[in-house]
Amino acid sequence: MTQKKRLLLFGLILLAQAIYLPLNRGLQNGTALNLPIDNLIPIYPVWAVPYVLWMVSWFALWLWAAFKMPEKLYRQMIISGLVTIVSAMIFFLLVPTYVPRKPVDEMAFGAIFLQLLYSADGLYCAFPSGHIYLCALTGYFFSNWFPKTRWLWAGILMIVGLSTLFTGQHYVTDLLGGLIFAGFGILMGRRLMTIKSLSRKLTNW
Structure with missing residues (x-):
């Protein structure tokens, strides 16, 4: 797979996730x-910082993977990512879910960060949590790439999960949904990778 195709696949992931915005x-x-x-x-409110930092981090990590991750693992990550994200977007559209805002103490440390987050993000597309399915996918594939980092990724997933709860952006069910959708995407990615002709069509158009 050429570098150009790897970057185009990364762009396809970004495009699929961008459907979240409208x-x-x-x-x-x-x-x-x-x-x-x-x-x-x-x-x-201070948990808005790791909440936002994760969105920057997953972009950087998947971009790094586009350049450096072994090809077979990268193919599976892209396929799993597309299955997960597209499934989530369809669910968002068919079963709208939201989390109403909780009052924010303006004097609390980090309140300005949380207020900025609220102004930038709407109420809808709560289940499944995009933060969680992106973190679970990233952790799974990067742990396969670097096996010694499994505990690190478990910790990152925990921090990201807490950030979604302590900012009032998600409910507990949304986190569970994110894990379920990521697990489904990983499972489908494995199965589709066994169909070599199909996996190559999905990643080498």
Whole structure:
């Protein structure tokens, strides 16, 4: 696979994930999938920092993979990513979900970061959590690339998950949904990779 094709595949991932933007702003009349435990989770505005940093990080990590990840693993990551992201976007469209904003203490440390996050992000496309499925996918494939980093990725996934809860951006069910969608994408990626002609068509058009 040429470098140009690898970058084009990375661009395809970005394009698929970008569908989130109009859906996030345009959807209406959804469902809030909250559980009783969600009412006990406080808001800590400073957690907006790792929440935003993750979105920058996954972009950089997948770009790095486009240049350096072994080809077979990269093919599987792209296929798994597309399955996961497209499935999530379809779900967003067919089953709108949202998380209503909680009050933010303007005097709390980091409040300005959380308010900026709220102004940039809409209420919708809550289930599944994009932060979680992107982090789970990244952690899975980078752990396969660098096996000694598995515990590091487990820690990163935990921090990202907490950031989605402590900023009030997601409910617990949204996190579970993100893991389920990522698991489905990884499973389908494995199966599609066994069909060599199909996997090459999906990554070497």
